[in-house]
Amino acid sequence: MLAKTNHSGVACAHCGEPVPSIALQGNDNEPMFCCAGCRSVYELLQSHQMCDYYTLSDRAGVSQQALRNTETEYIVLDKPEVTQKFTEWKIGGTARMRFQIPTMHCSSCVWLLDQLHRFDPGIRSSSVDFVAKAVAVEFDIEQIPASQVAWLLHRLGYEPLLRVEGGEGVRESAHAETSRQLYTRLGIAGFAFANVMVFSVSAYYAGGMTELPVELQQLFPILSIVLSIPVLLYSAQPWFASAWSGLRAVIRDKAGWRAWTLDIPVALGMLALFVRSVIDLVTGTGDGFLDSFTGLVFFLLAGRIILHKTYAGISFDRTYRSFFPLSARKEGKGTTEVVAIEKIVVGDTLVLRNAEVVPTDCVLLDPVAYVDYAFVTGESVPVECVQGQIVYAGGRIVGKTARLSATKDVSHAYLSSLWERSSPKQERTRYERISDRFGLVFTIGTMAIATIAFVAWLPDVTAALTVVTAVLIIACPCALTIAAPVALGAAMTALGKRGIYLRAPRTIVDLLDIDVVAFDKTGTLTSHNSQLDTSALQATSEEWCLVQALATQSTHPVSQSIVGNSDVGKHSLDAIEEFPGKGIRGIVDGIPVLIGTASFVNAPLINSEGTHVAVDGRYLGVLHTLPTIHDQHRLQQLPQLRLLISGDSPRDEAHFKALFADKMLFNQTPIDKVNTVERLKEAGKRVLMVGDGLNDASALRAADVSVSVTSSTSTLAPASDVVMRAESIGNVASLLSYASRIRSVIWYSFVFSMLYNVVGLGLAVSGQLTPVITAIIMPLSSLIVIGISVWGARYFVRREQWA
């Protein structure tokens, strides 16, 4: 078999990824796997008769190729101070812990994770929260330690996400509490609305309260008022609280008109509705507007619950902190012990293995080690360190295990400062500023009209007061408060279905009027593992195996691409020598193998590019690495200025010419990136930054809007406004044009609700606003606005092109 067929055309029985041909062993009837990780998950499931997992949904398994942690990583969970961070409650020997499982994605996941008790008798029960991507496990702490629960999840292919600051518990329960409260408020408002409406409708039929039979004339007003009081005091409380704090900021704290919110006119309208109704009913001068009042609160609450649910579905509040190690192995006298990183002090000897992050500045004790500072500097080629040299926190050990001596205590603040340059995001976003300024203009307008109407009706004070309250009632901008959030929420949900996750609904507004789109290169535009082009290589699979075995000895990116994810197996390696900038040679299973530049390998064409390979003195051919740009075609359609900011050297500059012309910056440190973004912002441009990870984290924060891409669901995204998949980065173009569509949708709803206000105000100032008319037009306008918003958001998302 030739090595150039990279994939055998067989799907892995666990994850469905293509099985590399090199891994094809065994006969046809046995299931095949793409990697050892997938095989072990499959065998674990099989031994517990849980293979239904694979029949419940098509692509249940998640590829195990990228898993990092090992069993010892989890031991730290058994330390009381760490355990307590993740524990929801503990009674006697039973504890309940909540684990975040970012890779949870389908019904099979729910099925499996709900039945963890079948894997270990110590586990009492487990229950999945699919939306929050979390599983709560109740287990007997005597029978199975917390670390083993985490390790079981890991072995099942669901690596739990453990963060330094602990579980999601606190935030989750606060969220659940708000949601429960909203439901209670909604229940009470709905109850009052339905009953008050029954009283009102019978009054409307009879021709007014005063036309009803005498006993009902007394009963209905009293019941209406009694039912409305809890709506005013409890259900409508969020609006009153918000309006009150806004008013207080304006008046007492001298925050100026900037603190004015749209909730103030809403609260004013509600209050006017209630007070006017009570006066009408008590004095018997009218039928009151309590049906409109309770209905209004009910609709507003329903809108708020929809928003709350949209928000809950997208919990990607994962910060760069997720990359921090939770623990490290400390070497004592003849023993190694896993300790929480807070416990590391100066002088401790740490043992770090491949892909582990250095938790604090250290001195290298081993003769040599390779450290990848991509998180810090953005350069993806590992740096060679020799004995006695300082290895800085944030570096990642590549290849061989390294022993280090800590020279600083671990400080979270310091670790964070590596990536985070303090640039506090403005608290109020564009959207809030726009809507609140609108709220101010709106209130002033309403007040002006009310005053004019009052003066116009003046000799008759009662009539004048009636008109003023009518103006306040009809001018309550409830349709306006609903329009934008509902449109944005609907847009956010529609985008979520297409694999684009927004931090908050209002992010859409931030995506408007972008002038510059800045891209990071490696990992964002191109994939981290460059594709290996083996078409110019003539090798048998045995020879290819030898080449791979030698490549495992090098940390060079090309070598790593050669090894890929395949299981190389055991080979005897001898006389390995690596020549920086040239290549590596060695004797594998007794056969000499050379990988390197043309001259190093003695290729026939001495000056040709690429990585050349020779086995047993015979020249086999050349390998090329290709940076593959995702979705170049669609990115070219971006009307905004495109800019490339890369931490890498300009080695494949030519490749990006077509997309960026001369707008390319190379060798940029994270700080350079931030400065570039800030310079653009100072020049009055609105910048959208598209990046992948840690080395961009501060640039992402500095930009007006940030999009971070992830190559798989298990990779963590830093805090940013939008998260999407790296392969479909072209969606950035669609996203930006969709945002402007949404703006017009909101604009339509605004125009409509202004029309409603004009008509309503006309009725109000002429003294013709009756309870019946209010009861009809107020809910109607809200429903129409919701209709426009939801329909618009869904219609336009279908008109865009998504990948």
Add this chain to the structure above:
Amino acid sequence: MGVVPLLVVCSIIVAGGFLVAFIYASRKGQYDDMETPSIRMVFDDVTTENSKSHSTTNKRV
């Protein structure tokens, strides 16, 4: 018509009972997670018998 006020009060009390039940349910977390149970309910039929007789064959890509 004298019975109408009595009926109105009775109906409000009955409806109030449902309101209390609703509030109780939402306080107990009945509406916290509306997504997972809808996935969970489809499993019961499959789990019992297929587990033992299941054999996996690789799908062609």
